[in-house]
Amino acid sequence: MMTTEDLETQLECLAGEWPAESVADAVAGRVKSETAWPLSGDDIAPEVLSSPSFGPEARRSYFYPAIGLLTTCLAGIVAAAWLLLPQTLHAALQQSLRKSNSWHVTIEASVDEGSRRGEVWFHREHGFRTELDGQVTVDNGTKSFTWSTTAEDSIVLLRPSMDGIAMVAEMCDLSRVPRDWKKQRDTTLDRLVGTEECSAYLLVRNEQPGIPQGAQQRMIVLVDDQTRPRQMIHQTFENSEWKQQRVIAIDYEHSVPGSVFKPDYPEGAKVVDVQSALDERFPLSAARAVQQKDGLIFAVHDLVPIDDGTWYSVTSVRGTPEYLREYPPSKRRVNLNYSALDVAHQMGSHGSAGSGTQLLMFQMEWQGIDYLWRLVFWNNNLRPDHGAGPGKLRLPLYAAHMHPERQDSRGVQLATLVDIDVPVDTDKPLALEDVIARARLDMKLAGHVAGETGALRVAISMRNQTVDFVSFDDISDAEYAKEMLKARWQMQTGNWRGDDPPVDWVATIPDADDVEPEPEPMFSDEPRELQPKVTGTVVDLDGTPVAKAKVIVRLRRFSKKNDGEEKGPGPWSAVTDAEGRYSIAPTGTIRPNHDEVRIRVSADGFADVDAYEYEHGLLTGEFSPVELPKGRRFTGQFVNADGEPVTKAIVRFQSSNADLSVTWDSGPFPVSRDGTFSIRAPINSKVAAAVYPVQYAPRFVEMTEEEDQGRILLSKGVSLKGRVVDRNGKGVPKAVVGIRSTDHLVLHAYVVLIGTAVRTDDNGYFQLPPLDGQYELSVGNAMADYSQQMMLTGDAPPMIEPITIDVSEQSSKDLIVLQE
Amino acid sequence: MQTNAELLQAVLNNKDPQAFLCLVLRYERLVWSTAWPVLRDYHLTQDVTQETFVKAHLHLRELKEPEAMGFWLCQIAKREALRVSGRRDSAVPLDGQEPEAPVTDTKLSEEQQTLIDLIGRLPEHEREVIALRFLNGHSVADVAVLTGLAVGTVTKKISRAIRRLQALKHNEQVALPAPRAEQG
Secondary structure, three states: OOOHHHHHHHHHHHHHOOOOOOOHHHHHHHHHHOOOOOOOOOOOOHHHHHOOOOOHHHHHHHHHHHHHHHHHHOHHHHHHHHHHOOOOHHHHHHHHHHHOOEEEEEEEEEEOOEEEEEEEEEEOOOEEEEEEOOEEEEEOOOEEEEEEOOOOOOEEEEEEOOOHHHHHHHHHOHHHOOOOOEEEEOHHHOEEEOOEEEEEEEEEOOOOOOOOHHHOEEEEEEEOOOOOEEEEEEEEEEOOEEEEEEEEEEEEOOOOOHHHHOOOOOOOOEEEEOOOHHHHHOOHHHOOEEEEEOOEEEEEEEEEEEOOOOEEEEEEEEEOHHHHHHOOOEEEEEEOOEEEEEOEEEOOOOOHHHHOOEEEEEEEEEOOEEEEEEEEOOEOOEOOOOOOOOOEEEEEEEEEEOOOOOEOOOOOEOEEEEEEEEEOOOOOOEOHHHHHHHHHHHHHHHHHHHOHHHHOEEEEEEOOEEEEEEEHHHOOHHHHHHHHHHHHHHHHHOOOOOOOOOOOOOOOOOOHHHOOOOOOOOOOOOOEEOOOOEEEEEEEOOOOEOOOOEEEEEEEEEEOOOOEEEOOOOOEEEEOOOOOEEEEOOOOEEOOOOEEEEEEEEOOOEOOEEEEEOOHHHHHOEOOOEEEOEEEEEEEEEEOOOOOEOOOEEEEEEEEOOOOOOEEEOOOEEOOOOOEEEEEEEOOOEEEEEEEEOOOOOEEEEOOOOOEEEEEEOOOOEOOEEEEEOOOOOEOOOOEEEEEEOOOEEEOOEEEOOEEEEEOOOOOEEEOOOEOOEEEEEEEOEEEEOOOOEEEEOOOOOOOOOEEEEHHHOOOOOEEEEEO | OOOHHHHHHHHHHHOOHHHHHHHHHHHHHHHHHHHHHHHOOHHHHHHHHHHHHHHHHHOHHHOOOHHHHHHHHHHHHHHHHHHHHHHHHHOOOOOOOOOOOOEEOOOOOHHHHHHHHHHHOOOHHHHHHHHHHHHOOOOHHHHHHHHOOOHHHHHHHHHHHHHHHHHHHHHHHHOOOOOOOOOO
């Protein structure tokens, strides 16, 4: 869990970079514009207050028009407010621009090589035009045209209209002037801007000792008689003098000829409508192969062999109309022009999970479709001779569903896997450079479509891990091909130090027989047969084998339908030999996403360990080694107030030593039939247990130094009922109510708390187990049940704030209501 | 630091606009954190924050306890946010197209969104002390003055809120996948 210090630091960072602009000046304008000094009965006669012409509705009817009228009158006051209030310069500029019918902005910046200049013209009736770094954008209020005046290829990008004022504010990049800079009037800097006498204000970064000279900076803001920013000069202090970095000049109510707003792009330029460009490049109707599964449509748009044995593929995945209706995608803003729709995300081929058999070149999402460009090679699942029939290649594809409801019982995103047979022509393999050139054209188009911020980078990555980033414009096809070859060499040789491959290195494709078969990863829910024999080892923390250790391997099978766990195959037990090795002979199947493998090991002189093991072991035949810390025994018995043993309880021990080198968790296990427990925990550690008894209140127990902890008293507690209701008072069914103790025990690394969860019935009612103490109740679609070490899942409820209850102040007759 | 009572007196008796703006600056982050988790839309949250203060200004005389200002504003903000949220959800575009899903604004990083969401899930009395202490940078002593609580109580409230934030954050993290038993 995150430490208090970390959280406090995060809060302080949040305060330092608070994302919202102050509403103070806007509120100031509104409270001034309304008659609205705080009303009281003394101010206005009651009959007037209740009359239709002065009621709340009447006030609303004139309130908004009044704002409109007063906006103009108050323009000066509001614009001046940034001088007095902590509104940012960025916001003040936007406000002034929005209030003007036309304007012209010039931005000049010093850069290493000289200077850059940008210009923007705006007219409320015509639209806007920007010219910056050889790129022109003309926006006529309905459409926006963008073209480059320097690029060789004459392409004009056609987009829907944009917010020109927001755009120019971004171009001015005033975010470097935070609100906490000191603002002060400086009459010595007053001067004419154009023909207008302007007053100067200085914005100075708050003094911070130790700031190096070059980092000291200030902004001179010249404002006109309407207190609108007319010129902003950004300076840094270098070599004992203030040096100009940027000058932004604004000419309000500027006379601009209408011709400026005509899209005068070069004759013969190709106009690319970014809305339909990718669809036109990769239409579904022209895909090489298409397959539908689980509501997703997978398409292979391109699949060509390369002369070094790799394959280049372009694939996509999208939802069917029915799927999109059932699982509407959420929108995620990527940049000013581009919002992604999250439907499904391709994740490479399933054959790549183990040894890495692909290079991910580029991936992008556009209008709910996920596109993936990659190189696939020496994949045992991807070979021309694979059983797809003559002239076809079987390409495995899989994609993770992005909708929150498409998750399994453990809250893991569901994935769909398909094998698509794609017609291929293997006779004429292409050179890697040719393929790269082909990919770059696509990527350029994709970059245009999504905007540079979102997409114009080339990632060479594997195993979902980025190896290198290469700026798209700074690399030639040959260089890019070299990078790909290097990445492939790294993958094949396991050299991750960033070395270049030897000059004489030639990529090879291993024979099918040489490639070790690997199990398919767990991305589908289909049951998989277990290996007939699975082995493993048990060692101590020094790596010495532990003999005669008892090993029990069991499957925890989670089921949403059965509300928790259901019976699966096993358990299987074994004893380690002198080398610490053991083997089991499991039978049955494992259900990926629903099953969890647990290995419980106990040996004399060691702590009992309940280790989590990935499913992988049961499918490959080899478990990871289990390490046992030295341990000591604790025993005890749970009893009620009458001294009778409490026979039904789940107990979970945790411990940690002071230097955090040993942390240990017993996992939940039941007490014996006489209410006793016996557990070996690591030595030299603080040990505590959370006990979850049936019909008694859960509690913490901190272990003393003694082996026998004696009789541990459990109280009856109070069993409470509650209801989750929406804003209309209607019960919310199948929501999960999480219960967390507000008290906890700290064991160096661990924070032990009592936490469990229940689900509401069809009418929103729920029943809590007996509790004692103070608890927080929160509502969600998934809450952790620590007593079972699992998540309880349900349907997504509306937003409901958590509440805290003190059980000692409640009666079992009370109904706790959690309302939206 | 001027107390809420002093500022309220200045607003109500002297009709001092600056005094009300001081209150806005003092509480706008608290109000924002209350509205954001309901709306998850930058501009709507800004609107609701603004509306909350305009409404508060109109009804300022109804506030009997100046120390309850934060709690009172939270209540107004939550009501306003729910009202706006309902309006947004029920809005039917005139052109017959499907309404757009709410856009999560890029003005907030993912980390900021998560943190403000968590703050928004705190009970109001804890949200207020967290906002005043951390988002506005008031000292614990100042928070005590503003909320009318003893310094010790404020400290306890802050500790409890921090623990609650930790647990909420932890719960978000343990949602994927099931907790794993650690061993030495």
